[in-house]
Amino acid sequence: MSFLKKLFGGNGREGLSSSEVVEHEGFMIYPEPTNEGGTYRVSARIEKVINDELRSQRLLRADTSSNEEEASRTSILKAKQVIDERGEKLFDGPSA
Structure with missing residues (x-):
């Protein structure tokens, strides 16, 4: 099951559905x-995929919250x- 989550974009956290992944200006956001x-x-x-390479930051x-959904x-x-x-x-340098 965790293999499928990784394959289809899940991050292994229970309760986070793929519908919570957000696209913005060609970037994918995974809360x-x-x-x-x-x-x-x-x-x-x-x-974001740039020049056929998946870049990630x-x-x-x-900021903190007592509620996971709010966070x-x-x-x-x-x-x-x-x-x-x-x-x-955003992807320039090691700690961009």
Whole structure:
């Protein structure tokens, strides 16, 4: 079963459906809030295929929420903001 999740874009977290993956300006956003002992840190994976190569960048914010769904929504909003500000430059350098 986890093989299928990886194959079809799941990240192995229970409860996250593929419908929560969001496309924005050609980028794919995967909300992945990090559980930190009862609070969830805003976090997402941003991906885009550029020149036939899958590029990926992790967004990790200081923002937290006590609710995982709210943290997922905020992760998507923050990822969209970063995409709008940086575009493909998001993938320049090791910690872009």
